[in-house]
Amino acid sequence: MANKVVYAVYEDPDVLKDAARKLVTAGVKVRDVFSPFPVHGLDPIIGIKRTRLGIVSFMFGLMGTSLALLGMWYFMVHDWPMDIGGKPSFSLYQNLPAFIPVTFEFTVLCAAHGMAITYLVRNKTLPGMPARNPDPRSTDDKFVLELRSEDNADIDGVIGVLRETPVFEINERQY
């Protein structure tokens, strides 16, 4: 039997949230939601796990801190000690205040870029990647809820529940 995917299109994020809550209470598994902007409070309703992007960002930041300090130790202290304004030039520790601005900038640079790139890779939205969006209108003013028959055995019953919510339209596809 072919698998079936159902896209329920809503016109309002709050209406969609209420519908999602109703579906989940009825035991339906919602696969994903496509929306023009982040809908606050939707993630816990449809059971999406908390993002670990913050942890990734922290680790990239730590990497930036260590790389910056290591680099400056090598350039300014170890390989060719630089005497700038009579500051102690043979020790990273004693010269630390002078290295803080660069360390700070490099930490932010690594954390921000690392986080942004991780985000794009994980979402498969790097520039040039094919769009996975099922309905182009969800980038404009529609909110689309995705349900799959592999998650929900009684997909026709689910459509019945969907019709009880103020849904704008329901599209079914085989895949």
Add this chain to the structure above:
Amino acid sequence: MNFSMSKRARTISMALMVVGIAAALIGIIGDHSEGHQHTWAALFVNGFFFFGIALGTLYFFALQYATESAWSVMVKRVYEAVMSFLPVGAIILLVVLLAGSLGIHHLWHWMDVNVRVPNEADPHAFDPAIAEKSAFLNPVFFWVRTIVYLATFILFARWFRRQSLEMDQRNGEQLVASHLKNYRRGALFLVFFAVFSSMMSWDWIMSIDAHWFSTLFGWYVFSGMWVSAMITALVLVLYLKRKGYLPQVNNSHIHDMGKWVFAISFLWSYLWFSQFMLIWYSDIPEEVIYFQVRINEHPWLLWGMFFINFAVPMVLLMSRDAKRNPRFLITVATIIFIGHWLDVVQMVMPSALGEHFHGIGALEVGLLAAFLGLFIFVVLNTLTKAPLTPVHHPYLDESIHHHT
């Protein structure tokens, strides 16, 4: 729902005042400095710290109006209550400043006329470097400035409070009109505050070291006041929630207040470090003397308070769960609160007492407790005067449904 001060809160605030004053008296007996300089300095430290909390709150309140923020509407009474300490703090500051101006103590060395004008009777007191600055640092101009700052702050605070209570009675068009008026007044206050907060720090704190100067000093003091204000408001809201008040304040509000503590701790650290690094790097004698005294004589105080105010909030408040956990937030907030008090101590004490300052003792801690008791009493007392949740506000509904 109106707040009523519990018997326990009343007892605790009274006990803090009594114990604090007793400890401070012991400290005063042990204070053998000339003109009881140490006592006056400790009074100034605590007076300024709590005044700064009220002023930082007034600033944040005006900022919420000027940016038309919706989320904070639910907790605006808490900010108003903290603001009500402003006149009390101002009186303490006026007493210390007046005593200095009358020559009762010498916290502000430049206030002595013999320092600025050569005098045959006491030729050694004359200080040409300070005399050069007397166009700015002279008693008349100083008092004009001080009165203008305090009057501006107090008048705006009273106006905001009155307007906020009047808004509760209004509806429809009138309500929107009040809101827009608040918006304009908030923005106007920020203009005054931007100038006065900086100048105030030069006048009251930086001029204790009349020879020393730092262009960043005003911002550094301002960010310290701001973060102390954020901590105080957060602790108060958590206290009220625990007592069962403010039922509509949800996790997202708490989270946002935690974010403010986290963010402004960084602002403070950034400004403190910027000031420190430039002075350390250029190593110019007249500038670096400020840090030399602190690093050589009071390294634990200086580095300890920097560690508490920078590393503690950074590491402990970074995660989302931490900012949504009331017990954890209260613990961290208390630590940073003490950290910022230590910051004011190290700002004032080594400059005011020089080699006579031997670390924090009964005087400082006693007065801290006494002022904390007074502060708690004044703030909680103001909270009882109006409904804890605003009755009418254009953004009330949005604030109730605040979700991040």
